[in-house]
Amino acid sequence: MKNTALTHLHESLGAKMLPFAGYNMPILYEGVNAEHETVRNGVGVFDVSHMGEFLLTGDNALALIQKVTSNDASTLTIGRAQYSCLPNKDGGIVDDLIVYRMKEDQYLLVVNASNIEKDWEWISSFNDMNVEMRNLSDEYSLLAIQGPKAVEAMQSLTSVDLSSIAYYHFEVGDFAGFPHVIISATGYTGSGGFEIYCKNSEVETIWNKAFEAGAAFGIKPIGLAARDTLRLEMGFCLYGNDINDTTSPLEAGLGWITKFNKDFVNSENLKKQKEAGVKRKLVGFEMQERSVPRHDYEIVDASENVIGVVTSGTMSPTLGIGIGLGYVTTEHSAVGSDIYIRIRKNDVPAKVVKLPFYKK
Numbered sequence: 001m002k003n004t005a006l007t008h009l010h011e012s013l014g015a016k017m018l019p020f021a022g023y024n025m026p027i028l029y030e031g032v033n034a035e036h037e038t039v040r041n042g043v044g045v046f047d048v049s050h051m052g053e054f055l056l057t058g059d060n061a062l063a064l065i066q067k068v069t070s071n072d073a074s075t076l077t078i079g080r081a082q083y084s085c086l087p088n089k090d091g092g093i094v095d096d097l098i099v100y101r102m103k104e105d106q107y108l109l110v111v112n113a114s115n116i117e118k119d120w121e122w123i124s125s126f127n128d129m130n131v132e133m134r135n136l137s138d139e140y141s142l143l144a145i146q147g148p149k150a151v152e153a154m155q156s157l158t159s160v161d162l163s164s165i166a167y168y169h170f171e172v173g174d175f176a177g178f179p180h181v182i183i184s185a186t187g188y189t190g191s192g193g194f195e196i197y198c199k200n201s202e203v204e205t206i207w208n209k210a211f212e213a214g215a216a217f218g219i220k221p222i223g224l225a226a227r228d229t230l231r232l233e234m235g236f237c238l239y240g241n242d243i244n245d246t247t248s249p250l251e252a253g254l255g256w257i258t259k260f261n262k263d264f265v266n267s268e269n270l271k272k273q274k275e276a277g278v279k280r281k282l283v284g285f286e287m288q289e290r291s292v293p294r295h296d297y298e299i300v301d302a303s304e305n306v307i308g309v310v311t312s313g314t315m316s317p318t319l320g321i322g323i324g325l326g327y328v329t330t331e332h333s334a335v336g337s338d339i340y341i342r343i344r345k346n347d348v349p350a351k352v353v354k355l356p357f358y359k360k
Contacts, residue, residue, distance in 0.1 A: 025050060047143060055133070055134040076099065097111045100184070143196040169184075234355075250278050
């Protein structure tokens with residue numbers, strides 16, 4: 001099992017550590033609900049250095065990215081990022097990722113930790129274009145400094161105007177005394193903030209300085225358990241739960257990152273699927289009674305017919321009710337539809353709702 005450059009620090013802070021995607025990761029510190037609230041209302045820091053980073057450079061870097069990703073990366077200018085996915089040849093998804101345009105002919109791809117090797121081999125298999133590919137995953141660390149107070153709390157650490165970085169834009173600038181840090185207005189929480197990409201040798205100093213700068217704002221370390229409840233309240237997909245090798249981006253509600261103005265892996269079949277209409281859809285639902293939906297619970301209709309499956313579920317810390325994502329047959333996918341979650345032997349009523357669950 002791998003460690004991040006900060007594992008020793010998390011252990012010294014008393015974090016509950018568990019294996020996650022092959023890494024020894026902090027799952028929680030003081031408790032999920034308290035950490036969740038810190039990010040929703042203040043500022044918290046996640047160590048997400050387990051994520052993978054690939055640097056693609058060369059005249060054909062864009063062409064390769066256009067071939068393997070579903071979104072249209074040609075719209076990216078330097079300093080912008082884009083959410084996308086890697087379709088496979090069978091209608092499913094190899095992974096979801098973020099594409100950063102670093103320079104005219106250079107892009108950074110940020111992929112899920114559990115898929116680093118799989119994604120590297122997949123993208124490499126299409127690289128007959130002499131694109132230089134570097135896997136930087138073991139050299140770089142990533143901190144997510146998230147929450148509505150993140151801008152104010154971190155501004156003293158950089159000459160970059162943090163408030164001017166728009167959502168899904170980034171700057172390469174000074175941060176906590178280091179000159180070439182990527183400061184990205186991205187995140188997985190829905191509460192604003194930044195993701196900080198730096199070298200492993202820099203991350204402990206950056207962590208410590210971030211906590212010094214944020215002390216007056218109540219900054220706290222946050223574990224991956226709260227990251228999951230935060231992303232679920234936003235209806236953000238988690239690879240391995242809500243999307244995988246068998247789920248199409250169209251079924252998953254990711255039609256907005258599936259652009260048919262270009263040819264990409266399996267684009268013809270996905271275009272046909274869009275024209276014919278999907279048979280199942282990923283929906284958000286709220287429990288109508290006090291209960292918690294869990295991954296792989298069956299979803300049934302009023303006649304007890306199985307119509308789908310729960311992919312993610314939790315008790316929402318913000319809303320105080322059970323919420324979840326799941327695939328259901330298209331006829332049961334409309335907002336307002338009544339469905340039932342089979343929890344042990346009980347069919348508990350739920351209602352399909354519009355995402356996100358959490359609205360600011």
